[in-house]
Amino acid sequence: MGENKHGARAARAVASPVAPLVWKFGGTSVADHARLRAVAERMVAAQRSGRGVVAILSAMGSSTDELAEMAYKMSARPPLRELDALLSVGESISVALASMAVAELGSHAVSLSGPQAGIRTDGQHGNARLREIRPVRIHDALARGAIVLVTGFQGMSQDGDVTTLGRGGSDASAVALAAALGATECEIFTDVPAVFTADPRVVADARPLASIRHEEMLEMAEAGAGVMQPRSIELAVAHGIDIHLRSSFSTEAGTWIRREPAELEGAGSWDVAGVAHRYHETxxxxxxxxxxxxxxxxxxxxxxxxxxxxxxxxxxxxxxxxxxxxxxxxxxxxxxxxxxxQQLGAVSVVSLGIARRPEVVVRTLAALRDAGIEPRLVTTTPGRVSVLVDSEVVDDAVRLLHATFIPAAVGARVRAAG
Structure with a gap:
């Protein structure tokens, strides 16, 4: 796979006719010993069904925040190299403990740091970009029958230093490793059951989506939806990886984030995928x-x-x-x-093909105006319209725009409740 603007060059080495399952578990999924054991049980069951398993783990719970707090108590401006060295510890704890849990279940797992797994980055500490993945040790461990546990969020620079990939970087680690291992899918286990048409904590009747296009998910993520890191979606687009986002704590179907052919000129090609927001936009x-x-x-x-x-x-x-x-x-x-x-927030309506459907922008601004919400700045991209508003009315704006667009827009992509 060649180098491209979206991410790493991944060396695809084919170790077996069937690519391994590539799973990523977020921080809440491995927040304590009980949840780590549950993750281990899921991996062992998959392996015993005949599939190789590569799992990328985040740090346990809020441990990354706790490590960062320790750093800033020590220094108002900690050196970024040393901050990366500290923050990378959390994921190492997760994979080591999960490996022990697998051993208790009678199977074998190998824990690897990002550098050991062959993840190479540039030297930008704190927000490094993936450059190359050479998963030689992963293939070797799979060939020996081991479950492979890889630290998310980190890699190694050309100078041999540990680097971190920014907030949510474990998502990018997982998608990039899926590409490098020849997989076409990556399963993301998290604390939410699906991608919703809006944040369900804000919009009570927000609806789970059965599927969403890569491009729509990228627009949602960049507009503030916190379920996926935007760079992970860019990698998925670049390398043709479908992402299945689902809950670690239930058997709900979740949401498929994948490349879907758009209708040539049909209305279904340009429907509204959802409404995203950020409370703080400077x-x-x-x-x-x-x-x-x-x-x-x-x-x-x-x-x-x-x-x-x-x-x-x-x-x-x-x-x-x-x-x-x-x-x-x-x-x-x-x-x-x-x-x-800094008293502003942003609310965005995501709809591919906005340039062909100016009525999306018109309806957005009309709805806000009729509700007495003043737009402070309006921007559009080919996939969304974003409006800066006063921070205290962000929730109101999200609920208003969701009610304006979603009932008649999402069609069959919305999974029926129950």
Whole structure:
């Protein structure tokens, strides 16, 4: 598989005619010893049915947050290399304990760190990009009949340092390993039963989706839906991996995230997949500076320029995912002053083909206007319309837009309740 802009070059080595099952278990799925034992039982049962099993594990529960808290108690700005070395410990604990649980069940498992599993990254500590996967040790362990447990969220740079892949990076680890191992599917076990048309904690009648297209899921993830890391979906698109997201704690069918052929011009091609949101979306205003200078300054801090709105005094812009302190520091470094509005959130309607259906944007803005919710900034992509609103009305905006679009839009993709 060749190098591409979405992720790692994966070396596909075929060890057997049947690719192994590739599973990923999130932090809540391995939060304590009882849940680790349940994960071990699931893996052993699958192996005894005749399949090889490769499982990518996150750190237990909130242990990554606890490690980060320890770091920032020690230093206000811990060196990123050392922060990666610390944060990578959580996943190592998970795979070692799970391996012990497998042994107690009478089977054999091998725990591997990201570097041991052949995961290579660039040297950007804290948010490294996957470069290459050479899963030689995984194939060797599978050939010996072992269940292979791999730490998610981490790899090794060309300098031999441990790197981490950013929040949710275990999703990217899992999809990339599936591609490297010749699998066409990756199963993600988490604490939610499916992808919903909106966050069910906000919208009581949000509906689980039986399936969703890769491109729609990427738009949902980038707009704030926390069920999958956006980079993992990019990898799935690039390498043709279908993702099955399901609960660790039930037998519900979950949601398939996969490549589906769109109808040429039919309405079903451009329906509304869902409504996503973020409670905090920072808007910056800079004076007497051009867009290029801002973009360069942010890039030097590893941040990307988002939406830009020039005006007579300068420009307003967003920097999705960037720490406001980093953005302010980047502009200070080039002598530019910036005002920061952090009292905003974002709500997005995801619908492929918005450029062909301007009525989606019109209905979005009309619904907000009729409810007295003022849009502070509106942006569109080929797959979604996003509106910045005051943070305190984000929930209201999500419920309003879900009621506006979802009842008649999702069609057969919604799984019937019960």
């Amino acid at each position: 808007l910056y205003a800079a004076r007497d500076i051009d867009i290029a200078a801002v973009a360069v300054a942010l890039a030097e801090r590893g941040a990307c320029l988002g939406t830009v709105l020039p005006d007579l005094a300068g420009l307003r812009f967003t920097a999705p995912g960037a720490d406001p302190a980093e953005v302010i520091g980047a502009l200070d470094a080039i002598g530019a002053s910036v005002k920061v509005d």
